Amino acid sequence: MLEVKGLRKVYRSGSREVEALRDLTFTVDNGELVCLVGPSGCGKTTLLRCISGLLDPTAGDVRVNGQKVDGPPKGMAVVFQEYGRSLFPWMSVRDNVELPLKQKGVGRARRKQLVEQSLDAVGLTGTASAYPWQLSGGMQQRVAIARAVAYEPQTLLMDEPFAAVDAQTRADLEDLVRQLWKRLGVTILFVTHDIDESVYLGQRVVMLSTSPTVVQEELAIDLPEHRDQLTTRADPRFIQLRTRVYEQIQAAKRNAMQ
Amino acid sequence: MTSPRRGNPARSGGTALLGAVGLAGLLLVIELAPRLGLVDERYLPPASRIAAALAEEAGTPAFWTALTDTLIAWSVGLAIAVGAAVLAGIVIGSIPVLRSLTASTIEFLRPIPSVALIPLAVLMYGTELGSTLLLVCYAAFWQVLVQVLYGVADVDPVAFETARSFRFSAWGRIRHVLWPTALPYVFTGVRLAASVALVLAITAELVIGSPGLGKEIAVAQASEAVPTMYALIVVTGVLGVIINLLARTGERRLLAWHQSVRGEVTV
Amino acid sequence: MMNVVKKILLAIALPLTLFAGWYFLSADSESFYSPPLEKILVAFGDTWGLDRLRADVAPSVLRLLAGFLLAALIGVGAGVAIGMNLRLRAVTEPVLEFFRAIPPPVLVPVIMLFAGIGDAMKVIVIVFGCIWPILLNTVEGVRAVDSVVLETARSYGVNGVARITKVILPSAGPQIAAGLRQALSIAIILMVISELFAASNGLGFTIVQFQRSFAIPEMWSGIILLGLLGFVLSLLFRLAERRALRWYEGLRAAQRQS
Numbered sequence: 001m002l003e004v005k006g007l008r009k010v011y012r013s014g015s016r017e018v019e020a021l022r023d024l025t026f027t028v029d030n031g032e033l034v035c036l037v038g039p040s041g042c043g044k045t046t047l048l049r050c051i052s053g054l055l056d057p058t059a060g061d062v063r064v065n066g067q068k069v070d071g072p073p074k075g076m077a078v079v080f081q082e083y084g085r086s087l088f089p090w091m092s093v094r095d096n097v098e099l100p101l102k103q104k105g106v107g108r109a110r111r112k113q114l115v116e117q118s119l120d121a122v123g124l125t126g127t128a129s130a131y132p133w134q135l136s137g138g139m140q141q142r143v144a145i146a147r148a149v150a151y152e153p154q155t156l157l158m159d160e161p162f163a164a165v166d167a168q169t170r171a172d173l174e175d176l177v178r179q180l181w182k183r184l185g186v187t188i189l190f191v192t193h194d195i196d197e198s199v200y201l202g203q204r205v206v207m208l209s210t211s212p213t214v215v216q217e218e219l220a221i222d223l224p225e226h227r228d229q230l231t232t233r234a235d236p237r238f239i240q241l242r243t244r245v246y247e248q249i250q251a252a253k254r255n256a257m258q
Numbered sequence: 259m260t261s262p263r264r265g266n267p268a269r270s271g272g273t274a275l276l277g278a279v280g281l282a283g284l285l286l287v288i289e290l291a292p293r294l295g296l297v298d299e300r301y302l303p304p305a306s307r308i309a310a311a312l313a314e315e316a317g318t319p320a321f322w323t324a325l326t327d328t329l330i331a332w333s334v335g336l337a338i339a340v341g342a343a344v345l346a347g348i349v350i351g352s353i354p355v356l357r358s359l360t361a362s363t364i365e366f367l368r369p370i371p372s373v374a375l376i377p378l379a380v381l382m383y384g385t386e387l388g389s390t391l392l393l394v395c396y397a398a399f400w401q402v403l404v405q406v407l408y409g410v411a412d413v414d415p416v417a418f419e420t421a422r423s424f425r426f427s428a429w430g431r432i433r434h435v436l437w438p439t440a441l442p443y444v445f446t447g448v449r450l451a452a453s454v455a456l457v458l459a460i461t462a463e464l465v466i467g468s469p470g471l472g473k474e475i476a477v478a479q480a481s482e483a484v485p486t487m488y489a490l491i492v493v494t495g496v497l498g499v500i501i502n503l504l505a506r507t508g509e510r511r512l513l514a515w516h517q518s519v520r521g522e523v524t525v
Numbered sequence: 526m527m528n529v530v531k532k533i534l535l536a537i538a539l540p541l542t543l544f545a546g547w548y549f550l551s552a553d554s555e556s557f558y559s560p561p562l563e564k565i566l567v568a569f570g571d572t573w574g575l576d577r578l579r580a581d582v583a584p585s586v587l588r589l590l591a592g593f594l595l596a597a598l599i600g601v602g603a604g605v606a607i608g609m610n611l612r613l614r615a616v617t618e619p620v621l622e623f624f625r626a627i628p629p630p631v632l633v634p635v636i637m638l639f640a641g642i643g644d645a646m647k648v649i650v651i652v653f654g655c656i657w658p659i660l661l662n663t664v665e666g667v668r669a670v671d672s673v674v675l676e677t678a679r680s681y682g683v684n685g686v687a688r689i690t691k692v693i694l695p696s697a698g699p700q701i702a703a704g705l706r707q708a709l710s711i712a713i714i715l716m717v718i719s720e721l722f723a724a725s726n727g728l729g730f731t732i733v734q735f736q737r738s739f740a741i742p743e744m745w746s747g748i749i750l751l752g753l754l755g756f757v758l759s760l761l762f763r764l765a766e767r768r769a770l771r772w773y774e775g776l777r778a779a780q781r782q783s
């Protein structure tokens with residue numbers, strides 16, 4: 001279980017202070033797929049960096065299975081927003097996926113198997129010896145996902161992973177995430193600024209306000225388990241839900257203006 | 259997504275302070291190491307003795323003559339090298355046949371160490387200024403030439419075609435298209451050449467005995483005036499730092515000017 | 526095929542012309558200082574036989590390599606340490622900039638005080654002269670490692686030695702190579718200079734002996750050999766660099782295209 005309690009983060013640089021997060025509290029149960037949606041600049045990346053132990057919060061805390069996070073926790077993998085910069089350009093796709101496993105002390109044979117399986121799973125069979133920069137943006141994002149999957153995490157954090165890929169690729173990758181989630185049974189916290197994407201993917205959507213950021217509302221997504229780009233997005237319930245999320249975010253903006 | 263990076267202006271005051279601490283630490287080590295007997299005082303005199311020798315040197319006209327000589331050799335050699343390299347670079351760079359013809363020769367001549375020319379310089383000019391100039395020019399020339407060639411290769415073909423379609427003369431194309439593009443590269447070349455020229459000027463003086471700071475160092479060494487030798491070396495280092503700083507800020511200023519001018523033209 | 530032939534022709538045309546020009550124009554040169562090239566070539570064959578190569582060229586080259594490799598080892602090691610530590614960098618940077626600005630050959634008289642006039646002195650001179658560009662470039666390269674790269678490494682548990690060897694060093698590689706290239710040309714200069722002061726063997730020593738005894742064709746042949754040595758070393762360096770930094774070339778080409 002992932003618990004975020006009273007989280008606050010203020011960036012200090014010299015005399016300037018930026019309050020990126022004011023007060024965030026929410027939980028994600030094991031095996032859940034929760035989407036976090038909020039406008040650009042509201043502190044989504046900041047939140048993920050606090051959860052993944054890369055950044056110390058100013059107040060409040062994050063717990064993973066009851067353990068307080070103070071440094072990157074075991075069993076957690078992150079897919080970064082800047083996927084192009086997050087893959088190491090001096091390593092082949094294979095080495096990029098394998099390096100974290102080596103660090104974890106996974107044996108050679110098992111490593112090979114995990115790398116192959118995860119590349120297959122994201123549809124990148126046969127690109128293992130290419131360099132990341134030889135691939136398109138969508139393929140690079142798949143490599144980043146494969147690296148996370150091969151790590152065999154209990155919790156997977158994804159930071160606007162599809163913000164910079166074209167619409168078709170994006171639809172494919174969304175389905176890939178749902179499929180991997182079902183198959184591996186991991187807990188996923190998926191961050192996005194795209195309302196449709198959050199409703200389409202999540203079991204639950206946590207909406208953030210504009211900065212200074214608090215949790216605006218949580219919404220359970222009662223769409224059928226099986227989702228499909230055509231039928232789900234045309235489902236009247238889907239449209240209701242996305243309208244609701246949209247309204248909440250507009251309301252948050254209005255509150256901020258006053 | 260650009261997240262603010264480390265190294266903000268508020269802290270740069272602290273950085274300067276830490277840098278000063280570092281320099282003070284170096285001076286302290288140089289002061290104490292010989293005094294505590296960690297190194298032989300005849301080999302490394304304490305910082306205060308070096309400073310005294312420096313003050314004494316600064317009081318002699320010979321020191322100032324040597325400094326002027328070095329600066330003259332540096333500036334004249336640099337000017338000749340830059341002039342020749344810019345001219346050669348533009349001619350070679352803008353004529354494709356010349357470019358491919360000379361590529362291999364340039365690649366061969368460039369890495370030849372300039373000190374290989376020392377015996378030649380001695381035979382041709384003895385211990386005159388000419389010896390220093392030959393070495394300085396040779397070393398600085400390649401730095402600039404290579405940069406100019408990069409710069410000319412960087413000219414946007416579309417801009418060049420545009421200039422042609424408006425029937426610009428050859429001179430007009432060079433003046434208005436090629437030169438503005440190559441200019442930043444020329445600056446980089448000059449900055450690199452400025453430090454190389456100083457190194458070669460002082461090296462020539464030191465080894466050949468042509469007039470300048472390098473020669474004074476050799477004299478101090480021969481007469482076993484160790485503190486004076488260190489003092490003169492410090493002077494060459496300070497000279498190098500000043501030239502670096504001037505070249506770097508000069509480059510930044512000129513480039514800023516250059517970009518702002520271009521910005522006005524294109525907007 | 527035609528293209529290759531043309532390329533080769535273009536590449537050798539000017540050197541051949543220059544060579545032939547020198548050869549024929551100098552053929553009946555009476556000048557003492559610029560003897561006919563034919564004489565120089567004969568002198569080259571006579572002078573640089575196996576004995577000379579072993580007695581004079583080999584020691585020079587060995588000292589050069591020893592000094593350069595030692596400087597590379599110390600420079601990169603210290604550069605990584607300084608580059609990873611903000612405060613250490615602030616303290617040391619002005620001192621390092623000062624040392625870099627000192628024209629390396631003036632160190633020869635100083636190091637002679639400490640280390641006498643043997644091989645050790647010459648190697649130390651080379652190390653002292655060419656360490657600064659390596660060190661400062663390494664510091665700069667380490668400092669400029671992408672923050673996303675570092676966070677990725679941290680969150681996937683790439684720590685300790687692997688963090689340095691698999692992440693920081695490769696990422697700073699292009700900068701380090703630039704420093705090494707500068708250092709190599711300084712090393713060659715110092716190899717010669719250190720032999721001019723006090724030596725009993727070496728390439729620089731021999732050339733100056735020829736000059737002092739007015740053995741002009743031999744002196745010229747030495748200058749040519751020194752030129753060839755500089756050319757070959759920079760060629761070898763470029764080949765090694767291209768191999769080690771193939772990823773960087775590719776990455777840059779890919780970035781230019783987009």
Ligand SMILES: Nc1ncnc2c1ncn2[C@@H]1O[C@H](COP(=O)(O)OP(=O)(O)O)[C@@H](O)[C@H]1O
Pocket residue numbers: 011012013018019020038039040041042043044045046047261262
């Ligand atoms: N390292 C930092 N230092 C100072 N301010 C920052 C830093 N990183 C982010 N911020 C600020 O915090 C706010 C939230 O940023 P971020 O978490 O990246 O938002 P999001 O990911 O939702 O777009 C923004 O106003 C941003 O400018």
Ligand SMILES: [Mg+2]
Pocket residue numbers: 044045046081159160259
């Ligand atoms: Mg973000």
